[in-house]
Amino acid sequence: MPLIWIIAIVLALGAIGYVLGRQRAMASAGGDIRVLHSLPSYYGTNVSLFSIVPALLVLVIWLMVQPQIIQRQVVEMIPDTVATTSGELSLVMSDVRRVANGLDQAVDQGVLTANEAGTISTDETNIRETLGGIGVALGRDVSADVLQAAQRYRELSGNGNLAMAGVVIVLSLLGFGYAYARTQRDFRARNTVEKAIMSILILASTIAILTTVGIVLSMVLETMDFFELYDWREFFFGTEWIPSFEGGSDLGLLPLLWGTLYITIVALIVAVPVGLFSAIYLAEYAGPKLRSIAKPLIEVLAGIPTIVYGLFALITVGPMLRDYFAEPLGLGTSSSSVATAGIVMGIMLIPFVSSLSDDIINAVPQSLRDGSYGLGATQSETIKQVILPAALPGIVGAILLAASRAIGETMIVVMGAGAAARLSLNPFEAMTTVTVKIVGQLTGDTDFSSPEALVAFALGLTLFALTLCLNVLALYIVRKYREQYE
Amino acid sequence: MTDAAANTPRKKSSIYATDANTKKRNAREARFRAFGLTAIGIGIAALVFLVVSIVGNGYNAFRQTYITIPVELAEQRLDPAGNRDPAEMARVTTFGYAPLLAQALQQHLQAEGIPMDGVNPRDLMAMISQEAPAQVRAMVLANPEIVGQTITLEMLAGGRIDGYFKNRVTLESAERDSNVSPAQLMLAEAMAAAGIIDTRFNWRFITGPDASGQRPEAAGLGVAILGSLYMMLVVLVLALPIGVAASIYLEEFAPQNRFTDIIEVNISNLAAVPSIVFGILGLAIFINFAGLPQSAPIVGGLVLTLMTLPTIIIATRAALRAVPPSIRDAALGLGASKMQAVFHHVLPLAMPGILTGTIIGLAQALGETAPLLLIGMVAFVREFPDAPPEGLFDPTSALPVQVFNWTQRSDPAFVERASGATIVLLVFLVCMNLLAVMLRRRFERRW
Incomplete structure (x- = not known):
């Protein structure tokens, strides 16, 4: 039974439950709403919730668990001779799944009868051709072992799906019956419904925790696999990045980290003065008219997607820097370079620095300014000697946040910085960053058991840790500062 | 006055003529102002330059x-x-x-x-x-x-x-x-x-599918626009209810304890996690572990949902906080339960703010590229996906990824196509942001 039907049946039961529950409550009160404990709609909602929520919960869990169990059972059937390493095993398993799905599709489309699909053998028919005919492409011919496993897979998942449909619908009916039986005029329906809604609300708010756990787990597990294949000391202290898919790659973090930091520094050199000065001008000098035009315009820069900045770096800024600076100065001939990525990223960061600093400068109490003017200081002297020192922790926090953005930024560096990992000081040379290499190692067909692919998870974890530290530090500084004036 | 000060001869000065020191200070003041104006000028010039460069390269598409x-x-x-x-x-x-x-x-x-x-x-x-x-x-x-x-x-x-x-x-x-x-x-x-x-x-550019590297003249954005639309649909359906539910709990019901503290810290941290990390999460959990298909809008939508949730939660909480307590007190005073007060009175009043935040979150998600690269959206896709819900599992492209894809091709004609696609993307973003601004203007209420 297709999934959508199971869900539809459960939802239909819920809808019926609402109407029946409401009617029963009204009937038990003899049609007098004042005798009921709760409003009639709560009785309906109660029946409806009881028939839908547990059933769908079980459905979701079942959908997640069943493939794992079937996978384990089918893997046991595959002889060790076919697949020796885990990489080969996963390839064979994907073949098994594809054959199984292909056979199911063939039955659906009427190419094979259900009986034929069950008894098909590799000796009589060319399964690859048969399945290719209905649009299921297989990479290689189907061996007897794979076919056998695929048949087992079909059988197990067929049984599993049937059992799932049965269990879910029965559960839905049970919930319906239980709640319906309890529906009478003294039943505290509102409290029950509100408790249920409350648990849904709590569940929703734990998704944030689950996401963090998911991020950390997904990266930590794969990183541990990586460090089993590759020495962690060589990863953290290696100065060479030469991946080769035949094995024996050098996967040193240092050149990537250097590229990342260099580009971040260039970006901050662009963004901090421009952002800070515009924030100062907007907060202290600009009249309401200029402010109402300039502030939104600068903030538009924050709303532009990074891919647009990447394109800008690739087709405009890169060639310009190469033609007017790098080539005349003899510093390089590459249009993708640290300077390209850094300058464009700096433009992206201007609004981060400026709007955060603007808020912080505005939060400095007016009495400080008045005191300074009263002593005869000019406006710029007041800013430099009174306001900036007072706002400094907040500004440092803003700069740290901008730096963490720069470190984690991907598209601008993928399109503007190049792919060559090197330790160099020349800003017009192409360099690469952690994020570029994550994209590089994980796009396309990758074998998730080789160190060359797994290294991306270690890089991701490094990136996550780095940005997390910067963010926590920045928040700490900003919070500490805020307490002083509130 | 101290002796030391009395002994030094005072310089003669006039309030009519500015002395050297004052001149210097005034010059410094003027310079400082000029720096500030220049900085704003640089910021705006960068914006104009960026837009002009993209539009100039792309309008021909x-x-x-x-x-x-x-x-x-x-x-x-x-x-x-x-x-x-x-x-x-x-x-x-x-x-x-x-x-x-x-x-x-x-x-x-x-x-x-x-x-x-x-x-x-x-x-x-x-x-x-x-x-x-x-x-x-x-x-x-x-x-x-x-x-x-x-x-x-x-x-x-x-x-x-x-x-x-x-x-x-x-x-x-x-x-x-x-x-x-x-x-x-x-x-x-x-x-x-x-x-x-x-x-x-060139209608074909907006409605047609992508074409191979040898025929830039035939390349279109149809599949990418549809893919982006499907993903936005998934994000809207998942992120809005989950985000609103989470915000209601945290803002209205949550007691001050360890558990809610952890949630709060998590949300503020997730808002700052680099987008590519969400891509790794999607690859490891949704594709490798749960076995969802690569390049599918459902996976992209799920990843973008997790990314947009913090934005929506932060906006929703601000909107809920802006509803004055008197509304809640009045409802409670009339005998409503806490839940009824929130769902019947506070939530409807906060709705414009919530919608504005959601649209801005969606706009962010629409332009996001890096996580989609990791879940296989870079594949060359020519076939249009089916209608949802089956279509959510078909391979598609997405607007920003299509831009990236075209920049990786060798024929220079694709630069024009990529810039054109960027214009389409920017038009969508401008429309969404205008809608958000209009909603805010139209429904904003000062208490």
């Missing part, structure tokens, strides 16, 4: 050069059996159609009296897009009755010819280019004068 000629669909070529059976006619591949078009073009040029100086028939064929034979073939197979007739066809011109009419290709650059000769361009000029070639608005 919305115009396309077509060749319009009468073509005789010869029966002995297209339907040798003569029975108009589409299944049999499908055996004639695009290679069978190409000579027909070349011949038709040649004949038409002769009829119009346009000389083909230095352009041999093969080069002439190269002036028509490789997409044209496929287009004619699809047309014939869809309607076999037209075989044997002479019909007027409009075909895409080749990428370089198209570029010539958009000033991307010039006679000088053609001399260095192995794909086009100056003679071809001169001929194209003559054809344009005769009205065979013309340039007009």
Whole structure:
């Protein structure tokens, strides 16, 4: 039974439950709403919730668990001779799944009868051709072992799906019956419904925790696999990045980290003065008219997607820097370079620095300014000697946040910085960053058991840790500062 | 006054004439102001430069050069059996159609009296897009009755010819280019004068599917726009209810304890996690662990949902906080339960703010590229996905990823396409942001 039907049946039961529950409550009160404990709609909602929520919960869990169990059972059937390493095993398993799905599709489309699909053998028919005919492409011919496993897979998942449909619908009916039986005029329906809604609300708010756990787990597990294949000391202290898919790659973090930091520094050199000065001008000098035009315009820069900045770096800024600076100065001939990525990223960061600093400068109490003017200081002297020192922790926090953005930024560096990992000081040379290499190692067909692919998870974890530290530090500084004036 | 101060002779000064020190201070003040103005100028100039550069490179993608000629669909070529059976006619591949078009073009040029100086028939064929034979073939197979007739066809011109009419290709650059000769361009000029070639608005760019690296002139955004739309749908359906539910709990019900503290810290941290990390999460959990298909909008939508949740939660909480406590007190005073007060009174009042936050979150998600690269959205996809819900599991592209994809191709004509796609993306973003601003203006309430 297709999934959508199971869900539809459960939802239909819920809808019926609402109407029946409401009617029963009204009937038990003899049609007098004042005798009921709760409003009639709560009785309906109660029946409806009881028939839908547990059933769908079980459905979701079942959908997640069943493939794992079937996978384990089918893997046991595959002889060790076919697949020796885990990489080969996963390839064979994907073949098994594809054959199984292909056979199911063939039955659906009427190419094979259900009986034929069950008894098909590799000796009589060319399964690859048969399945290719209905649009299921297989990479290689189907061996007897794979076919056998695929048949087992079909059988197990067929049984599993049937059992799932049965269990879910029965559960839905049970919930319906239980709640319906309890529906009478003294039943505290509102409290029950509100408790249920409350648990849904709590569940929703734990998704944030689950996401963090998911991020950390997904990266930590794969990183541990990586460090089993590759020495962690060589990863953290290696100065060479030469991946080769035949094995024996050098996967040193240092050149990537250097590229990342260099580009971040260039970006901050662009963004901090421009952002800070515009924030100062907007907060202290600009009249309401200029402010109402300039502030939104600068903030538009924050709303532009990074891919647009990447394109800008690739087709405009890169060639310009190469033609007017790098080539005349003899510093390089590459249009993708640290300077390209850094300058464009700096433009992206201007609004981060400026709007955060603007808020912080505005939060400095007016009495400080008045005191300074009263002593005869000019406006710029007041800013430099009174306001900036007072706002400094907040500004440092803003700069740290901008730096963490720069470190984690991907598209601008993928399109503007190049792919060559090197330790160099020349800003017009192409360099690469952690994020570029994550994209590089994980796009396309990758074998998730080789160190060359797994290294991306270690890089991701490094990136996550780095940005997390910067963010926590920045928040700490900003919070500490805020307490002083509130 | 101290003795020391009394002993030093005071400099004579006048309040009418500014002394050197004051001059210096005033100059410093003026300089400081100038710095501030310059900084704002730099920021705005960067924005203008960026927009001008993208629009300047990209507006040409919305115009396309077509060749319009009468073509005789010869029966002995297209339907040798003569029975108009589409299944049999499908055996004639695009290679069978190409000579027909070349011949038709040649004949038409002769009829119009346009000389083909230095352009041999093969080069002439190269002036028509490789997409044209496929287009004619699809047309014939869809309607076999037209075989044997002479019909007027409009075909895409080749990428370089198209570029010539958009000033991307010039006679000088053609001399260095192995794909086009100056003679071809001169001929194209003559054809344009005769009205065979013309340039007009390019709907195909917005509605058509992507094309391979050799035919930039045929590449379109249709699949990418649809893919982005599907993902936004998933994000909206998942992120809005979850985000609102989480915010209601945290803002209205949550007690001050360890658990809610952890949630709060988590949300503020997730808002600052680099987007590519979400891509790794999607790859590891949704694709490798849960076994969802690669390049599917459902996976992209799930990843973007997790990314947008913090934005929506932060906006929703601000909107809920802005509803004054008197509303809650009034509802409670009339005997509503806490839940009823929130759902019947606070939430409707906070709705404009919540919607504004959601639209801004969606706009962010629409432009996000990096996580989509990791979940396999870079694949070359030509087929349109089915309608949802099945279509959510079909491979598609997405607007920003399509931009990235096109920049990775070697033909320079794709730069124009990528910039054009960026314009489309930016138009969508501007519309969404305007909608958010309008919502805020229209429904904002000061308490």
